[in-house]
Amino acid sequence: MERERKTLLGLEEGRRPPPPAADGGSPSAPPGGAIAPPPYPGRGGYGGVVSQHPFMPPSYNIANQIDVKPPNYMVFNTFVAVCCCLLFGSVGLYLGSQIEKHWKQGNRELAYYRSKNAKRWGIGGISCGVVIYIIILIYIAIFSVIIKTVTY
Template identity: 35%
Template sequence: MNEQINKPQVPPPNYLVFAILATLFCGKIFGIVAIVFAAQVNSHWNAGNYEAAKSASRNAKIWAWVSFAAGLAWIILFAMLSVFGVLAGIMQGAFN
């Protein structure tokens, strides 16, 4: 009975959709880590381990953002290399 009083009302967000989208479109490895943590949130919550659910939620969010940042970094790096490649071609006279 005492446990019912201390139980928080709302489970923490699991960020599963964000983790899946980050995996598909950004960093694969970091996104998989985010999916694993996101999948743990509800199971910890249903088991009554509320602190572990909060921790898994926090970790899922962090790793999803890391995956997003890694994907963004790759896009920026690819764009920069493409621009430098075009500029190098122009300087060499490859487009004449």
């Protein structure tokens, strides 16, 4: 208990607290006594407009995006539907086809969201296809060994 108190006060291992200020206030306080919070980095300082909380990731905020239409991943998802997994590819194709509609309607956030989801479904389809192909190859290898041993 005493050690925790010393740790919190900064008194352990020979450390001393900073001396008090001449006026009796906090040693780090600016003139006037109030401690101002630091400005958000890159957000215009104290007078600037903060469009997003500084600890939140920059998601689909329109202020962060330049007027560039997001990719629709139609070719990628067509490849996934034909070669890897029809279900994942068709969902990705549907989401990719919605991007142009939302962009023309001015719903930029939803267009970026659909683009990101279309890409996720395409990557998931490739992953699923690779796993299925590996299972099929293992299945063929096992049964070819079984057939060779039975025919002798």
